[in-house]
Amino acid sequence: MCGIVGYIGNKKAKPILINGLLRLEYRGYDSAGVATVEKNGITVVKSKGRVAALESVKAIDSLEGTIGIAHTRWATHGKPSDENSHPHTDGKKNFAVVHNGVIENYNELREFLGKNGYSFYSETDTEVIPNLIDYYYQKDSKDDDKKVLRAVISACSDLNGSFALEIISTFLPEKMIVVRKDSPLVIGRANGENYISSDIPAILSYTKDFYLLNDLEYVVLSRDKAEFYDKNLNVIKKDVVNIDWNASAAEKDGYADFMLKEIHEQPKSIRETIGSRLTSDGICSIESLELSKEYLSSLNKIYIVACGTAMHAGLATKPLFEKLCHIQTEVDIASEFRYRDPLIDEKTLVIFISQSGETADTIAALKLSKEKGAKTLAVSNVIGSSITREADYTVYTHAGPEIAVASTKAYTSQVVLMSILAIYFAEVLEINSDLIPDLKKAILKLPSQVEEVLKIDSMIKAFAKKVYTEKDIFFLGRGIDYAAAMESSLKLKEISYIHSDAYAAGELKHGSIALIEKGITVVSIMTDPALTPKTISNLQEVITRGAKTLVVTNQDLGDKVFDNVVKIPETISLISPVLSVVPLQLFAYHISKEKGLDVDKPRNLAKSVTVE
Ligand code: M6R
Secondary structure, eight states: OOOOEESSSOOOOHHHHHHHHHHHHHGSSSSEEEEETTTEEEEEEESSSOOHHHTTSSSGGGGOOSSEEEEEEEESSSSSTTTTOOEETTOOSSSEEEEEEBBBTTTHHHHHHTTTTTTOOOOTTHHHHHHHHHHHHHHHOOOOOTTHHHHHHHHHOOOOOOOEEEEEEETTOOOEEEEESOOOEEEEEEEEEEEESSGGGGGGTTTEEEEEEOOOOEEEEEOOOEEEOTTTEEEOOOOOOEOOOOOGGGGGGSSSSSHHHHHHTHHHHHHHHTTTBBBBOOOOTTTTTTOOOHHHHHHHHEEEEHHHHHHHHHHHHHHHHHHHHHHEEEEEEEHHTTSSSOOOTTTTEEEEEEEEOHHHHHHHHHHHHHTOOOOEEEEESSSSHHHHHHSSEEEEOOOOOOSSSSSSSHHHHHHHHHHHHHHHHHHHHHHTTTTTHHHHHHHHHHHOOOOOOOOTTTHHHHHHHTTOOEEEEEEEOTHHHHHHHHHHHHHHHHHHHHHEEEEEEGGGTOOOOOOOOOOOEEEEEEEOOHHHHHHHHHHHHHHTTTOOEEEESSSSOOOOOEEEEEEEEOGGGGGTHHHHHHHHHHHHHHHHHHHOOOOSSSSSSSSOOOOO
């Protein structure tokens, strides 16, 4: 999705803006642009294509200004083109704006502005914004230092939809105004300068001190300060939050791709997730989570709501909540949940999992749950992200920044944290389970076991080389292995573009086995001793029909001989996705590399889906 960078300080803005845009490339985009305040007004340079294309536009060489805004656009309204790229200006170039989000009523606003003498050069929803600001600015008869701010506030009050905006103006040449609503934006504070971005990693090398914005807080930035206002121009007090992420965590560190680096970081990220929440003497605690026994006992349902990989982390951990806490637990896709009037009330706890904390559907589902009286708990990786500020409670995965579009280390950390949460709930509920002490030990072993799994890489790479030209690859599993199969299949399809589906192995005979023909590849996961014999039978059915197989297992398969077996360390089946998914992340990675694809930035995908 679109990315935003901004700078106001004493250095030349252009290199900082370009550097920030390059760091945002992973989000996926099709055009880029910058605007700076120059001696003779605002200069805009933009171009279809990559940041490299923008850098080759001649006009960019002349940018000297120390205040600037920049954007990578992922086309929604209007095709990728120079005209549709951001920044956008009004006709007189009084205002320049970059925008993330969607303005739902832009047609109405365009018509209104058209009747008031404004004209448009692009097909975008964004172009109404600088024009609307100019309209209100021209209408305001009071001439004081808040005039631009008032115009921005009036314009934003007319906008329906979501927006994160950076605004510069020839009427306020030493300042910049920023505001957000349902779209991420942070301000990085440094000495005599402010950095702005939609994503913390893009400006992490300049500062670790951030202002986190709530919806419709208007910020007037000058070089050495940030002033916060509400829509009635009341001053808002805002504290700086220190984000303890290592800037080098957002670099490739010698790896060919971010995805490969992040796969290999999993032992470390899982260790960070466990942190002091689970100690070797068996103490389980979750910081800042005060859920009483009385409250947890009053629940008749837990919902886990999320999208994509995060939803798969919910599927992988639902059985733990049911088994340990004896509370019915449902998993739902946020985009479905939000529109189907779910049966929830104050006796429901809704857990939202989101790596970015900015996924539009997940945020909407969270707001709906609150309206219906449920308590909400966010599981996120990004400190201060939108869902963490909306939810009643938040726990962080602490996996470090995840840059590759395909989620890997965030998934394993989500599964680990959700497992610890289930144990914590069971202990608060004083439910005695023989499983809990074993589970705690098993979770503590996971980081070193993932290290073991990562050593199996060459065998997986060899298999990937054999099958990378295939058109379809299927995944099978039962129970918890079905949840892991779904995640593995998603990983493969998103970065290899090979058609893939995951099936509950027992469902095969009810239709999908019709797809099996000679030579097709079927990947099967088997980690549950109670279900392995059943899955073996299903696997034999597909082998009989000519399939070649890859088996990921920690079981002794007895006298059953399969061609390609990846043996992973033993653990309790309920947490096995943390181990079984890792070789299949590598499988997807190697297939994508064999096909010569862009692993970190797969086509049509964005890292965080901030629009519906
Ligand atoms: O930031 P979130 O965890 O809310 O993102 C949810 C999904 O968009 C995300 O997991 C997506 O499915 C990944 N690209 C999968 O690798």
